[in-house]
Amino acid sequence: MNLQGKTILITGASGGIGREIAVRLARQHARLILVGRDPVALQETQTDASAAGGSADMLVADLLSQEDRARIVDFCTGLESGLWGLINNAGCNHFALLQDQSDAMLQNQINLNLLAPMLLIRALLPLLQKEQGARILNMGSTFGSIGYPGYSAYCASKFGLRGFTEALRRELSDSDIRVLYFAPRATATKLNSENVIALNKELGNAMDLPDIVAAQVEKMFVSGGPHQVFWGWPEKLFARINQCIPMLVDNALQKQLPAIKKYATLSKGA
Numbered sequence: 316m317n318l319q320g321k322t323i324l325i326t327g328a329s330g331g332i333g334r335e336i337a338v339r340l341a342r343q344h345a346r347l348i349l350v351g352r353d354p355v356a357l358q359e360t361q362t363d364a365s366a367a368g369g370s371a372d373m374l375v376a377d378l379l380s381q382e383d384r385a386r387i388v389d390f391c392t393g394l395e396s397g398l399w400g401l402i403n404n405a406g407c408n409h410f411a412l413l414q415d416q417s418d419a420m421l422q423n424q425i426n427l428n429l430l431a432p433m434l435l436i437r438a439l440l441p442l443l444q445k446e447q448g449a450r451i452l453n454m455g456s457t458f459g460s461i462g463y464p465g466y467s468a469y470c471a472s473k474f475g476l477r478g479f480t481e482a483l484r485r486e487l488s489d490s491d492i493r494v495l496y497f498a499p500r501a502t503a504t505k506l507n508s509e510n511v512i513a514l515n516k517e518l519g520n521a522m523d524l525p526d527i528v529a530a531q532v533e534k535m536f537v538s539g540g541p542h543q544v545f546w547g548w549p550e551k552l553f554a555r556i557n558q559c560i561p562m563l564v565d566n567a568l569q570k571q572l573p574a575i576k577k578y579a580t581l582s583k584g585a
């Protein structure tokens with residue numbers, strides 16, 4: 316698949332994994348629409364994407380705002396090039412015990428990680444349906460397959476996103492659109508607080524560099540398959556064990572619980 320001239324919208328393009336995906340697709344001369352809230356950081360991605368050989372428009376938008384989502388859809392509707400790809404990458408998490416999560420924290424995680432991709436896809440589907448072999452990629456997480464203490468709301472959002480992606484893929488299986496789900500494990504971006512980094516270190520959990528993750532996303536997006544990728548070993552094995560023999564994962568996580576609670580409680584005041 317040649318991405319030259321193909322128009323692809325990337326949410327959460329102002330940093331972390333999203334920026335690395337943007338640069339990689341720009342190297343293939345894709346035409347990018349970069350979405351995020353921080354104009355300065357988004358501009359940096361735009362500069363990097365242009366230097367890499369792509370062209371990039373930036374849209375400063377908050378995906379939690381209906382008005383801003385409507386602006387994104389209007390912009391895409393006005394494109395002469397059409398819209399070939401959508402990467403729902405923006406996301407947030409709050410590492411804390413459920414009892415310490417405010418209403419706003421719970422709502423943000425569900426609304427940004429699950430509802431915003433659903434609304435955006437529904438609104439942009441008519442445009443994507445006009446393109447041959449169009450792509451939708453939803454950025455999941457290992458925590459979309461393993462319920463992990465301290466991440467109950469985040470897990471709920473990513474489990475939901477995985478289920479939504481699977482159902483939509485089947486719903487669109489008689490069309491030309493490829494619906495993809497990519498699940499990274501822990502990755503070194505600003506999504507993870509100091510306490511999360513310390514917890515991962517104490518538990519010996521690996522953290523990938525965002526470019527390593529972006530390289531896999533690029534591969535999947537370009538080839539259009541497989542429809543699900545769970546990235547990282549042994550995390551992908553744990554995800555499978557969790558489906559078949561969840562008690563084994565229960566036992567392993569119970570051993571980690573004191574450390575998880577220690578750092579989750581430290582996060583409370585952060």
Ligand SMILES: NC(=O)c1ccc[n+]([C@@H]2O[C@H](COP(=O)([O-])OP(=O)(O)OC[C@H]3O[C@@H](n4cnc5c(N)ncnc54)[C@H](OP(=O)(O)O)[C@@H]3O)[C@@H](O)[C@H]2O)c1
Binds near residue numbers: 327378457
């Ligand atoms: N890092 C990890 O350990 C990890 C592991 C598994 C999965 N993931 C997933 O990977 C994706 C990217 O995360 P990351 O690690 O690259 O995190 P990141 O560096 O924090 O990037 C998150 C991106 O989402 C954007 N964003 C946040 N709230 C937004 C809003 N309301 N409206 C529009 N954009 C918003 C941020 O841009 P602005 O601040 O400019 O809005 C930023 O570009 C997420 O879906 C995350 O759940 C990450």
